[in-house]
Amino acid sequence: MIQVTNLNKRFKKNHVLRDLNLELNQPGITALLGPNGSGKTTLVKSILGLVITDTGQILYDSKETKGQFLYRHQISYLPQIARFPENLTGRELLQLMKSIRPNPVKEEMLLNLFELHKELDKKMSEMSGGTKQKFNLVLCFMYDAPTIILDEPSTGLDPLALIALKAYLIEEKKKGKQILLITHILNLVEELADNVVFILDGKIYYQGGIKELIEKQQVQNLEIAIANILRTDAANS
Numbered sequence: 001m002i003q004v005t006n007l008n009k010r011f012k013k014n015h016v017l018r019d020l021n022l023e024l025n026q027p028g029i030t031a032l033l034g035p036n037g038s039g040k041t042t043l044v045k046s047i048l049g050l051v052i053t054d055t056g057q058i059l060y061d062s063k064e065t066k067g068q069f070l071y072r073h074q075i076s077y078l079p080q081i082a083r084f085p086e087n088l089t090g091r092e093l094l095q096l097m098k099s100i101r102p103n104p105v106k107e108e109m110l111l112n113l114f115e116l117h118k119e120l121d122k123k124m125s126e127m128s129g130g131t132k133q134k135f136n137l138v139l140c141f142m143y144d145a146p147t148i149i150l151d152e153p154s155t156g157l158d159p160l161a162l163i164a165l166k167a168y169l170i171e172e173k174k175k176g177k178q179i180l181l182i183t184h185i186l187n188l189v190e191e192l193a194d195n196v197v198f199i200l201d202g203k204i205y206y207q208g209g210i211k212e213l214i215e216k217q218q219v220q221n222l223e224i225a226i227a228n229i230l231r232t233d234a235a236n237s
């Protein structure tokens with residue numbers, strides 16, 4: 001469904017993505033892992049056309065994405081940092097979104113899921129960080145696309161909201177959706193992900209099962225496997 005070939009992206013002298021190749025063609029949940037600053041957000045923004053890459057190719061459903069925008073209707077995207085107009089209430093934010101893109105398929109269900117009815121008349125500037133993140137999630141999920149890309153969805157969520165998010169993602173996975181999940185929370189990866197992709201030094205260092213990654217590193221669990229990779233990388237750089 002998503003095919004990235006020889007992708008390069010530099011921010012001035014900072015060569016972030018280096019001939020990166022990645023194929024995501026199975027439904028289910030893939031966790032995209034990698035240290036801070038390794039290019040995860042840059043990669044997913046490139047897939048969405050929000051970052052203009054230097055060279056390389058990105059295909060969605062076998063079609064070139066460069067210069068295109070309609071393919072984005074097939075992708076629900078949760079940005080890592082949501083910046084909403086501060087003076088709008090939650091209700092007005094949702095109305096604004098619906099005026100741009102009518103007919104959400106499941107607004108009410110999502111407001112119930114994240115217990116947001118009581119927050120609808122609060123201004124964004126007055127909301128707690130976790131509540132803003134819940135609105136971020138509602139905006140992401142309400143149009144029901146076949147591909148879901150989530151950049152650190154658990155940020156700021158309390159345990160109840162996290163349980164709701166996990167249950168929601170498991171239901172979406174059952175419907176055959178393709179979900180790309182960026183997170184540093186390894187419990188979440190172990191609980192949810194079918195596969196992991198590990199990005200390091202601008203390339204894909206590993207793509208495959210969690211069990212196989214742990215075995216490759218010859219350690220007991222995912223946390224130690226990831227820490228080992230990061231320590232080895234730091235020692236070599």
Ligand SMILES: Nc1ncnc2c1ncn2[C@@H]1O[C@H](COP(=O)(O)OP(=O)(O)OP(=O)(O)O)[C@@H](O)[C@H]1O
Nearest residue numbers: 011014016034035036037038039040041042043080
């Ligand atoms: N708009 C930008 N202008 C200049 N440099 C940028 C920009 N966006 C990202 N970078 C740089 O690109 C590199 C990759 O950043 P990116 O945000 O993709 O990392 P990340 O893997 O998502 O990290 P994190 O885990 O902290 O979210 C970093 O060195 C960052 O400073």
Ligand SMILES: [Mg+2]
Nearest residue numbers: 040041042080
């Ligand atoms: Mg990021």
